[in-house]
Amino acid sequence: MRLVVLGATGQTGKEVVQQALDAGHFITAVVRDPDKVTASHPNLQVVKADIFDEGALKPVMAEQEAVVSCLGFPRHPQPVTGYTESMKAVVEAMREGNVQRLVTMTAWYTDTSVASRMGFLTNWILVPFLKPVLTNMREMELYLETSCSDINYTVVRPPGLKNAPKTGLEMTVRDGYVVETGTVFNGTTRADVAGFMLHCLTTPQYDRKMVAITTQKPQQ
Template structure:
């Protein structure tokens, strides 16, 4: 496949690029600073952009089989960037008639698959209160996806950690796995690549967790 990756220098985006190249896909990495992206061989194209102009992004998405986005707030002060930047990506995709889009959201936006134990529910409530603005931003992003013509999937991980790729995790379409507490960024990237060609995930939020 030919893929475009936004947020390619972030924790998940970098893993998407690496794993996609390892799998033999062609990758266009959209980045603000190309110097932050490791060399990736002849199948990697680096596309510098500041993500402010949909028209400027059209060459980055034209003719691609799918677009994967790791865009989002890296700290509370960044709340608002996920919805704003995703709208720009959606506009560029619509102009080029590219439909498949996968984005990173967060577990608190999904419903639990079953009744979680009380400690898990209490922790979810606490994190939701502390990161309220970040989750409001992600909710606005998902609302923009739902209004769009894209074949979108919102991948909803719980707390992210840096761990080696395992390929062993749980997923739940339209919900969160029970007691979803943590997942490695490399496995989120793995899940997103696996879902790219999965029609069951189109137009849905998908929970992922160990």
């Protein structure tokens, strides 16, 4: 496939790029600083563009088949707006280029009310700390739900991300905002998440869905 990867210099984005190249895909990596791209491959094109600028993104979408976004934004300054602002520009550019498939990443707990059943640390420390980011992630999800009926999106919600090789473990997938694992210490490798995001492009199973994922065993 011909894929646009956003956030390609981030830790998860790097995994997406490398795994996609290993699978034989043609990658256009959209970045702010091309010097940060360490990968080199005949099937890799690196393009410098502003992810908030629809006009800058439109040429990137020419003859592409899908967009994979691993964009992330810090919790300061507040309010966080990067997820919604970038997605609106990306979607408009996709429409111009007639690209309909999108896989993007948010996180567990974009509905922060779910934290109330996940234990003290999650409810009173983790989620309040991340709330500015989670709130904007949810606003982006709602934008896709309400304003993007023409876009075949998949929103992938992982737990805490770890730097480690692919585990080979089966991914547990749930419709919703969290996977009940019975522990507050939830984590999945970025490599596993990248692999799942690319897998979503090969099956209609997750078309127009928002799913929570983890390689940890779910609570029985």
